Amino acid sequence: MDKLSAMQVFVRVAELASFTKAAEQTGIQKGGISTAIQQLESQMGVRLLHRTTRKVQLTQDGQIFYERCKDLLAEVDEVDAMFQQASTPINGRLRVDMPINIARNLVIPNLPAFMSQHPNLQIELSSTDRRVDIVAEGFDCLIRIGNLADSGLIARPLGHLKLVNCVSPSYIQKYGEPMSIEDLGQHFIVDYAPVLGAKAPAWEYFNGEKYIHLKMKAAITVNSTDTYSAACLAGLGIVQVPYEGVKHYLDSGAMVQILKNYHAEPMPISLIYPHRRHLARRVQVFMDWVAALMDQYVDH
Numbered sequence: 001m002d003k004l005s006a007m008q009v010f011v012r013v014a015e016l017a018s019f020t021k022a023a024e025q026t027g028i029q030k031g032g033i034s035t036a037i038q039q040l041e042s043q044m045g046v047r048l049l050h051r052t053t054r055k056v057q058l059t060q061d062g063q064i065f066y067e068r069c070k071d072l073l074a075e076v077d078e079v080d081a082m083f084q085q086a087s088t089p090i091n092g093r094l095r096v097d098m099p100i101n102i103a104r105n106l107v108i109p110n111l112p113a114f115m116s117q118h119p120n121l122q123i124e125l126s127s128t129d130r131r132v133d134i135v136a137e138g139f140d141c142l143i144r145i146g147n148l149a150d151s152g153l154i155a156r157p158l159g160h161l162k163l164v165n166c167v168s169p170s171y172i173q174k175y176g177e178p179m180s181i182e183d184l185g186q187h188f189i190v191d192y193a194p195v196l197g198a199k200a201p202a203w204e205y206f207n208g209e210k211y212i213h214l215k216m217k218a219a220i221t222v223n224s225t226d227t228y229s230a231a232c233l234a235g236l237g238i239v240q241v242p243y244e245g246v247k248h249y250l251d252s253g254a255m256v257q258i259l260k261n262y263h264a265e266p267m268p269i270s271l272i273y274p275h276r277r278h279l280a281r282r283v284q285v286f287m288d289w290v291a292a293l294m295d296q297y298v299d300h
Contacts, residue, residue: 003043004076006036007069010048013037014066017056067093067138075280090282091120097134098143100225101245103127106293107143114289121282129194129224134274140283141273143290145242153272158291159298160266161242166255170235177258178238181205184214188237191218192228204240205262240264244297266299 001009012022013033023030041048048062058066074092098107103125115121126132126139134142134153148155167177178187184203191201201218204211220236222228229246232239233254249255271287273279 001036006040008073009033009036010040011066011069011073013056014058019056089120090118090285092282093122093124094282094286095124095139096141097126097132097139099145100127100129102143105245106297110293134272141271141287144272145267145269147268148270153274156271156287158269158271158294159300160268162266162299163240163264164243164257165238165240165259166232166246166257167238168233168235168255172256174235181262184216188219189216190228190231190237190239191221193221194223196221196223204264211265242267269294269298
């Protein structure tokens with residue numbers, strides 16, 4: 001049995017947790033199933049399955065190998081369909097990562113319509129402020145806000161997000177509303193720092209020629225976008241956030257926009273993916289959908 005066929009057998013055993021059931025579904029004798037798994041384990045140099053008389057379970061290495069096998073087999077299916085019509089259904093697993101606010105406010109509300117068009121697609125959506133390793137962690141693509149480091153990855157620019165300055169009504173009641181840059185000396189910001197203590201609190205604005213970072217006082221420093229907005233809503237300070245992320249708060253009056261003439265530099269937003277000669281069609285379709293979705297929310 002070739003390695004590709006052995007991988008297909010392994011996936012069936014892993015999903016069914018049974019050599020017997022895998023034999024029934026594949027039409028391969030149980031002894032052939034066992035031999036295929038043993039060959040894979042010998043080639044990989046690790047144990048992939050825990051076997052007992054009652055059940056079959058993936059080992060930790062087996063779980064990692066199973067996830068990669070699913071991806072690779074899906075890639076093979078797409079290569080087989082490469083020269084078929086573009087209407088050929090896409091399938092397989094898609095693993096993506098994106099900021100929490102983008103996932104919650106934009107992607108997930110629109111995802112049911114996308115998935116109804118591609119019912120055979122399985123999406124694993126990671127949403128975290130942590131910078132994931134796209135290659136080591138097996139992601140197909142990422143949505144990233146902010147300037148990008150030169151990482152050797154491919155970036156597809158989507159546009160820029162306009163930032164607005166916001167406070168809560170309770171903050172204004174306690175400290176008043178700043179009307180000028182000079183007033184900011186008597187005010188607090190909520191400091192956002194992915195790595196706590198890595199930088200001094202600062203407020204950014206355009207002075208007509210360039211962007212300035214003004215040192216500020218911060219009563220609280222946070223390291224997630226959710227707590228950043230929550231701290232503002234609690235009246236703990238001024239925040240500078242993408243407009244689309246807080247539009248619902250502004251519409252409801254839970255936040256108030258201030259210093260409208262002193263805006264921070266718009267933040268670039270990009271789709272990131274590993275360099276691949278042939279990008280899987282499921283990844284391309286998803287990225288095209290995200291780009292169209294983002295188009296109405298970004299400045300170009």
